[in-house]
Amino acid sequence: MDVALGGTFDPVHDGHRRLFERAFELGDVTVGLTSDDLAPKTRREDRPVRSFDRRKARLEDELEPFAEEHDRSFEVRPLTEPTGIATEPPFDYLVVSPETVDGGEKINEIRRDRDLDPLEVVVVPHLRAEDGDIISSTRIVNGEIDEHGNVLDEDDE
Numbered sequence: 439m440d441v442a443l444g445g446t447f448d449p450v451h452d453g454h455r456r457l458f459e460r461a462f463e464l465g466d467v468t469v470g471l472t473s474d475d476l477a478p479k480t481r482r483e484d485r486p487v488r489s490f491d492r493r494k495a496r497l498e499d500e501l502e503p504f505a506e507e508h509d510r511s512f513e514v515r516p517l518t519e520p521t522g523i524a525t526e527p528p529f530d531y532l533v534v535s536p537e538t539v540d541g542g543e544k545i546n547e548i549r550r551d552r553d554l555d556p557l558e559v560v561v562v563p564h565l566r567a568e569d570g571d572i573i574s575s576t577r578i579v580n581g582e583i584d585e586h587g588n589v590l591d592e593d594d595e
Contacts, residue, residue: 439465441531442524442557444517444538446472446480446575448487450500451585453535453565453573458501460562461533462508470517470524471497480520483576490516521545524557532557536564 441461447454447469461467471494472480477487487493494514505512515523524532524545534542542559549556564572567587577583581590 439530440528441465441467441533442470442529443467443533444470444472444522444524446477446487446493447497447500448477448493449575449578449585450496451573451575451578452587455500455504456565457533457535457562458504460560461531462504462510462512464531464533464560466510467501467505467512468523468529469497469501469512469514470522471514473516473518476518476520481576485576485579521548525549525552525554527554529557531560533560533562535562 441464443457443461445454458467471490474490478484481487497514501512501514504510517523520541521544525548532542532545539559539561542557546556546559565587567573567577567583567589569583569589571577573583573587578585583589
């Protein structure tokens with residue numbers, strides 16, 4: 439089975455790792471990594487995002503252990519539009535987080551328009567930080583939490 443997953447992944451955190459784990463449980467994984475042009479447009483909050491090349495290298499380092507553990511392959515490709523790679527024929531599954539379910543529905547509309555079978559959209563629940571709020575890259579960049587969801591004191595920054 440072929441699995442699609444997309445995002446900016448900057449920085450990678452335990453919530454992302456939960457998505458990766460689920461994706462590799464399902465099959466071989468292709469990750470659409472937002473391009474340098476698309477990444478800022480997908481942010482709810484204006485913040486710096488590392489370059490595509492830096493994010494890709496870090497992401498591949500993160501994905502390798504999951505691939506090895508599940509005896510799967512993976513590929514990281516540039517994502518230049520929000521619906522990106524998942525509108526292409528070879529995929530069976532799309533792994534999403536709760537806030538990207540609507541994007542999954544849009545992808546399936548495009549697939550139907552192209553006479554492709556819809557993907558099975560697999561929603562992976564958010565992982566919560568120790569303060570009960572979701573773990574997010576923005577919260578990490580803002581110095582609220584670390585990549586594992588531990589709340590940072592002002593002295594920790």
